[in-house]
Amino acid sequence: MLDLIKTRKSVRKYSEKHIPDSDLRKILEAGRLAPSWMNVQSWKFILVKSEENKSLLSELSIGQPHVKNADALIVCIADLDTWTKAGITKIENPTINPALQGENGLLIRTMEQIVYPISYMMLMAESLGISSCIIGALGNEITGTNPDLYKKVKETLGLNDNQILSTIITLGYEKEPINIPKTRKDFDDVISLEKIGNKF
């Protein structure tokens, strides 16, 4: 598992080779099985393979070429309505009920949940030899950029007002495999024992 995590990297150039549907299903299944707050599963995933929708989503992502050139995309939707549907809103304690944490709290919690399936799907893809890149630089309710195009994307993908297009995962086979060393903060810089600054 650690080797997989170490070798995964964001890939932005893909070969022409297509990902079999059976592998796409495995990746999506890994996302579906991710954990969430009280099992609310406040997410939807849209698999995009058509050139038309890839182009539209690339445009939404400030023209990032890898969104257009990826073999497939997984559009990750944070669904604000799920909490009500799951009955969690009936719980009166705000500590365990994000709906009582204010509008911002609910938004943050819903965005928080989507990170887990995204991570699961990226690692599942990597385990199948399929590269990926997370796309967060796009127009949506969070960034507030490109509202007209975002409206068009939401209509095209069938999203309602409470469904936020949070992230896109690009998927494909790496065009020219290269080994880039991971640039990360040092272990002791980010990990402490008992108290910030105490080494583990």
Ligand SMILES: Cc1cc2nc3c(=O)[nH]c(=O)nc-3n(C[C@H](O)[C@H](O)[C@H](O)COP(=O)(O)O)c2cc1C
């Ligand atoms: C929330 C989030 C948003 C990101 N948005 C973009 C993006 O819009 N475009 C892009 O090319 N990479 C994006 N990335 C990828 C990061 O740049 C990349 O993960 C980081 O530089 C570390 O490199 P690595 O993934 O190769 O280890 C994003 C990553 C995260 C976690």
